[in-house]
Amino acid sequence: xxxxxxxxxxxxxxxxxxxxxxxxxxxxxxxxxxxxxxxxxxxxxxxxxxxxxxxxxxxxxxxxxxxxxxxxxxxxxxxxxxxxxxxxxxxxxxxxxxxxxxxxxxxxxxxxxxxxxxxxxxxxxxxxxxxxxxxxxxxxxxxxxxxxxxxxxxxxxxxxxxxxxxxxxxxxxxxxxxxxxxxxxxxxxxxxxxxxxxxxxxxxxxxxxxxxxxxxxxxxxxxxxxxxxxxxxxxxxxxxxxxxxxxxxxxxxxxxxxxxxxxxxxxxxxxxxxxxxxxxxxxxxxxxxxxxxxxxxxxxxxxxxxxxxxxxxxxxxxxxxxxxxxxxxxxxxxxxxxxxxxxxxxxxx
Amino acid sequence: xxxxxxxxxxxxxxxxxxxxxxxxxxxxxxxxxxxxxxxxxxxxxxxxxxxxxxxxxxxxxxxxxxxxxxxxxxxxxxxxxxxxxxxxxxxxxxxxxxxxxxxxxxxxxxxxxxxxxxxxxxxxxxxxxxxxxxxxxxxxxxxxxxxxxxxxxxxxxxxxxxxxxxxxxxxxxxxxxxxxxxxxxxxxxxxxxxxxxxxxxxxxxxxxxxxxxxxxxxxxxxxxxxxxxxxxxxxxxxxxxxxxxxxxxxxxxxxxxxxxxxxxxxxxxxxxxxxxxxxxxxxxxxxxxxxxxxxxxxxxxxxxxxxxxxxxxxxxxxxxxxxxxxxxxxxxxxxxxxxxxxxxxxxxx
Numbered sequence: 209x210x211x212x213x214x215x216x217x218x219x220x221x222x223x224x225x226x227x228x229x230x231x232x233x234x235x236x237x238x239x240x241x242x243x244x245x246x247x248x249x250x251x252x253x254x255x256x257x258x259x260x261x262x263x264x265x266x267x268x269x270x271x272x273x274x275x276x277x278x279x280x281x282x283x284x285x286x287x288x289x290x291x292x293x294x295x296x297x298x299x300x301x302x303x304x305x306x307x308x309x310x311x312x313x314x315x316x317x318x319x320x321x322x323x324x325x326x327x328x329x330x331x332x333x334x335x336x337x338x339x340x341x342x343x344x345x346x347x348x349x350x351x352x353x354x355x356x357x358x359x360x361x362x363x364x365x366x367x368x369x370x371x372x373x374x375x376x377x378x379x380x381x382x383x384x385x386x387x388x389x390x391x392x393x394x395x396x397x398x399x400x401x402x403x404x405x406x407x408x409x410x411x412x413x414x415x416x417x418x419x420x421x422x423x424x425x426x427x428x429x430x431x432x433x434x435x436x437x438x439x440x441x442x443x444x445x446x447x448x449x450x451x452x453x454x455x456x457x458x459x460x461x462x463x464x465x466x467x468x469x470x471x472x473x474x475x476x477x478x479x480x481x482x483x484x485x486x487x488x489x490x491x492x493x494x495x496x497x498x499x500x501x502x503x504x505x506x507x508x509x510x511x512x513x514x515x516x517x518x519x520x521x522x523x524x525x526x527x528x529x530x531x532x533x534x535x536x537x538x539x540x541x542x543x544x545x546x547x548x549x550x551x552x553x554x555x556x557x
Numbered sequence: 558x559x560x561x562x563x564x565x566x567x568x569x570x571x572x573x574x575x576x577x578x579x580x581x582x583x584x585x586x587x588x589x590x591x592x593x594x595x596x597x598x599x600x601x602x603x604x605x606x607x608x609x610x611x612x613x614x615x616x617x618x619x620x621x622x623x624x625x626x627x628x629x630x631x632x633x634x635x636x637x638x639x640x641x642x643x644x645x646x647x648x649x650x651x652x653x654x655x656x657x658x659x660x661x662x663x664x665x666x667x668x669x670x671x672x673x674x675x676x677x678x679x680x681x682x683x684x685x686x687x688x689x690x691x692x693x694x695x696x697x698x699x700x701x702x703x704x705x706x707x708x709x710x711x712x713x714x715x716x717x718x719x720x721x722x723x724x725x726x727x728x729x730x731x732x733x734x735x736x737x738x739x740x741x742x743x744x745x746x747x748x749x750x751x752x753x754x755x756x757x758x759x760x761x762x763x764x765x766x767x768x769x770x771x772x773x774x775x776x777x778x779x780x781x782x783x784x785x786x787x788x789x790x791x792x793x794x795x796x797x798x799x800x801x802x803x804x805x806x807x808x809x810x811x812x813x814x815x816x817x818x819x820x821x822x823x824x825x826x827x828x829x830x831x832x833x834x835x836x837x838x839x840x841x842x843x844x845x846x847x848x849x850x851x852x853x854x855x856x857x858x859x860x861x862x863x864x865x866x867x868x869x870x871x872x873x874x875x876x877x878x879x880x881x882x883x884x885x886x887x888x889x890x891x892x893x894x895x896x897x898x899x900x901x902x903x904x905x906x
Contacts, residue, residue: 356797356829413767417802420766448705448851452805453766459797480705483850497846501832502797 221348222426224408226285226315227252230276231269233261234302236291242267244319244401245290251380252405257284260309262301276305280312286342288317288404296321306330310337317342319400319411344400347415347423354421354460356502361431364509364555365463366441367495369485371450371478373471374541375441376402378512381541382467383438385552396428396439398457412442413453420453424460436555439463445494446486447477455498462502465509465555466495472513472526488534509554510537570697571775573757575634575664576601579625580618582610583651585640591616593668593750594639600729601754606633609658611650625654629661635691637666637753645670655679659686668693668749668760693749696764696772703770703809705851710780713858713904714812715790716844718834720799720827722820723890724790725751727861730890731816732787734901745777745788747806761791762802769802773809785904788812794843795835796826804847811851814858814904815844821862821875837883858903859886 229252231245239246248256249269258274261267269290276287287309293299298306298320306316306324310333318324324341325331334341364382366375376399383395395402397409415423428437439461443450468491477483492508499506511530515523523540527547530538537554539547578601580594588595597605598618607623610616618639625636636658642648647655647669655665655673659682667673673690674680683690713731715724725748732744744751746758764772777786788810792799817840826832841857848855860879864872872889876896879887886903888896 354798356832358831413765415766416762417764417766417769417805418762418799420801421798445847446850448808449703449770450767451808451847451850452769452801455804456766456801459800482707483705494846497843498794498800501795501800 222408222410223342223344223348223403225317225342225404227255227407228257228284229255229317229404230274230279230284230287230309230314231256231259231271231290232287232305232309233259233265233267233269234289234291234293234299235262235264237264237266239267241292242269242290244292244404245269247401248288248290248404252407255407257282260287260305262305276309276312276314280314284314286315286317289320293320298322298324298327303327303329307333310334310339313337313339315340315342317344317404319344319404321345344403345411345414347410351415351419351426352422353419354425358462358503359425359428359430360433361435361437363428363437363439363461363463364465364467365439365458365461366467366469366512367454367458367491368441368444368469369446369488369491370444370471370474371447373469373474374512374514375469378467378469378541379438379440380405381548382552382555385541385548386436386438386555389552389556391436391556392432392434393436393438396437398424398427398440398442402440412457413450417452417456420456421460424457428461441469444477444491445498446483446491448480448483458495458499459502463499464503464505465507466499467509467512467551467555468492468495469512469514472515473517488530508536509557510539510551512551513538513540515540515543571757571759572691572693572697572752574666574691574753576604576756577606577633578604578666578753579623579628579633579636579658579663580605580608580620580639581636581654581658582608582614582616582618583638583640583642583648584611584613586613586615588616590641591618591639593641593753594618596750597637597639597753601756604756606631609636609654611654625658625661625663629663633663635664635666638669642669647671647673647676652676652678656682659683659688662686662688664689664691666691666693666753668753670694693752694760694763696759700764700768700775701771702768703774707811707852708774708777708779709782710777710784710786712777712786712788712810712812713814713816714788714807714810715816715818715861716803716807716840717790717793717818718795718837718840719793719820719823720796722818722823723861723863724818727816727818727890728787728789729754730897731901731904734890734897735785735787735904738901738905740785740905741781741783742785742787745786747773747776747789747791751789761806762799766801766805769805770809773806777810790818793826793840794847795840797829797832807844807848808851812848813852813854814856815848816858816861816900816904817841817844818861818863821864822866837879857885858906859888859900861900862887862889864889864892
């Protein structure tokens with residue numbers, strides 16, 4: 209990260225966030241809107257020092273409640289906006305709290321479409337305090353065009369039959385599971401929540417198309433031969449709006465292995481009338497066909513099934529059926545168990 | 558197009574350029590750098606009223622030499638920068654000429670990376686004169702996410718085995734050739750030179766990845782059932798940096814037919830060491846595999862061969878060999894002849 213005075217300048221290269229974090233919950237009363245804060249608690253707990261909320265908030269992460277000044281005194285270096293708001297705006301009631309964090313010397317981190325830097329009071333306060341405003345949906349400046357050069361180290365990418373069915377969760381669970389086995393594995397974030405969890409990354413979907421594969425190359429740099437980058441996927445090659453994002457990430461990641469994420473029972477692409485969710489087989493075929501351009505050794509390690517809507521028996525059945533049909537390990541990482549162990553074996557192999 | 562006072566605001570929707578044009582040649586002495594102006598003369602001659610150059614220029618389009626004031630008096634509504642410059646910058650010597658065009662009441666049009674609107678004297682003069690600065694590499698504002706909805710009318714897309722081998726030229730030649738047969742065909746531009754020729758379009762490669770397919774949908778709107786949009790392709794599905802641009806354009810264009818553009822003898826992807834130019838067969842297969850997502854009826858109409866480096870006999874031989882091998886019409890649109898007539902037949906079919 210650069211040391212610059214102008215908080216409105218975008219980062220160069222990959223976004224890198226200072227930590228520990230204070231999680232800002234605003235006035236949230238609906239746990240669904242606090243998904244980001246709860247995810248940070250679960251996946252980056254060692255980087256979260258506490259939470260800060262307005263009196264009206266009823267949702268809590270269970271972390272200590274701290275004012276920005278208290279958090280800063282305990283070493284917090286950034287306050288992360290951990291709640292989504294209708295329309296992605298920043299309500300006026302939040303502004304004094306954001307200013308308090310800035311004045312306590314903390315950076316601000318947000319993944320909303322509305323940019324922190326577009327609010328003059330925040331921009332001016334940040335410049336005065338010498339802290340940065342991290343708008344994770346603003347891509348870093350000066351991204352390179354992809355070179356296609358083969359990088360050292362190993363890579364695994366999560367891909368999907370659709371959006372929003374567990375590609376980030378699967379990548380986190382695989383990185384954590386392999387880490388617990390002693391594998392040198394790093395989660396690599398390609399979306400805003402993932403970036404907050406990892407502390408670094410690039411929101412690939414916000415990058416200009418010409419540079420999207422180049423951004424994906426930056427995301428997983430050269431590494432030791434047995435190091436494994438576990439890269440968070442985006443979109444789906446079968447999504448009529450977002451397939452380009454998925455392809456750029458596939459080409460730039462040059463993965464050796466990929467895991468297909470799928471939600472049994474979901475029949476239609478979210479929000480796109482007339483488009484069926486493709487069979488897992490078709491996703492494997494298209495991912496190999498496109499991915500071998502930058503890595504001829506690409507192959508499918510297995511399947512991650514999001515069985516959250518099924519009971520335990522139905523989940524076990526669909527996992528077993530998928531394994532038998534495809535001849536590949538299948539598991540729901542949230543349910544874990546032997547199935548997930550077999551999926552981890554395949555990710556290592 | 559909106560009527561706005563601020564010349565620095567991006568267009569909404571598709572870029573739309575006022576014409577006729579005055580072509581600005583700067584101080585160009587190398588015809589290769591005047592490709593844009595020469596292309597405009599050849600493909601949009603009815604929209605070009607004259608040329609304007611500095612005394613040092615030695616290249617000419619053959620159009621009447623006019624000062625900006627003379628051109629404006631004859632009805633010119635925009636001066637188009639028709640020359641490329643080392644590094645894409647705007648040399649100081651050009652600025653007085655650009656200001657003269659603005660003061661004569663003309664819009665300015667440029668496809669360079671360096672934006673006209675970033676030069677304060679131009680921006681201020683344009684605001685005073687009430688004219689617009691069209692930076693074609695700045696995508697329009699408020700582009701939509703693609704819907705995948707099937708549009709009325711017919712569409713043909715040119716695709717390539719690599720970049721820079723004739724996708725724009727082929728689309729222009731097909732649209733002109735079919736127009737001469739009485740077919741209701743429209744060339745649709747996806748890059749800056751194409752936009753100047755067509756007078757409208759979007760530079761797809763400059764669009765944020767999430768919106769690139771949505772931009773491609775805007776490019777070829779609903780049309781009469783027998784209308785044919787002939788869409789300029791970009792990049793290649795086999796280019797490790799630009800495949801995402803090609804895929805967004807393919808999905809958003811939802812073409813019924815495509816023509817593969819190829820340069821016989823080119824063995825490696827331009828500027829990307831270690832990447833071979835794919836066989837035409839592989840491009841057909843991948844284009845159908847990806848394109849059928851938004852148009853299940855997609856198929857290859859034929860092959861456009863850029864035989865500029867071959868003599869007539871060698872060109873005829875490679876055209877005949879390609880037709881025989883693929884069982885599809887193949888032609889070099891620049892050479893024309895019976896082969897090109899057969900390719901046009903297939904584009905109509």
